[in-house]
Amino acid sequence: MNHRRLLMLIVACVAAGFMACGGEEPQAEQQVEEQVAEEVEEQVEVIEPEMTEEEMVAWVMENCICPQCPSWIPEAAEKGEGGYCAVGISACIVEEAGCICPECPVTLEKDLLWGYYCTRGSAEEMMAQD
Numbered sequence: 001m002n003h004r005r006l007l008m009l010i011v012a013c014v015a016a017g018f019m020a021c022g023g024e025e026p027q028a029e030q031q032v033e034e035q036v037a038e039e040v041e042e043q044v045e046v047i048e049p050e051m052t053e054e055e056m057v058a059w060v061m062e063n064c065i066c067p068q069c070p071s072w073i074p075e076a077a078e079k080g081e082g083g084y085c086a087v088g089i090s091a092c093i094v095e096e097a098g099c100i101c102p103e104c105p106v107t108l109e110k111d112l113l114w115g116y117y118c119t120r121g122s123a124e125e126m127m128a129q130d
């Protein structure tokens with residue numbers, strides 16, 4: 001093989017290698033972009049927009065476990081009560097016979113510190129008293 005042919009062969013190999021790299025690069029970039037887009041999408045699903053006051057009360061009522069509490073009375077159910085930590089005292093519960101608020105998912109989710117909201121007032125009122 002003479003020098004000219006050897007030089008042409010080297011140039012052809014370098015060009016082929018360059019094209020191979022150039023062909024993979026956009027593919028790798030695209031994979032990274034897709035991965036980032038997926039991660040952002042996942043994060044967006046986790047971040048919820050701020051709840052309105054109404055939505056918050058509805059969420060508290062849905063998760064409230066007051067009906068399982070020893071202080072709970074049938075009249076409270078008839079009145080559609082619950083979620084006292086959000087809405088304040090009950091119109092009918094007056095006797096404190098035990099409170100299970102510390103076991104409630106609302107307490108865990110909102111880091112509430114108190115209990116007996118049905119007789120003592122909402123979490124906001126309790127906080128103001130501390």
Ligand code: SF4
Nearest residue numbers: 064065084085101104
């Ligand atoms: S913390 Fe107590 S009052 Fe508030 S939702 Fe839970 S059980 Fe009901």
Ligand code: SF4
Nearest residue numbers: 066069099100117118
């Ligand atoms: S606020 Fe506490 S004491 Fe009152 S009904 Fe709910 S769990 Fe029971």
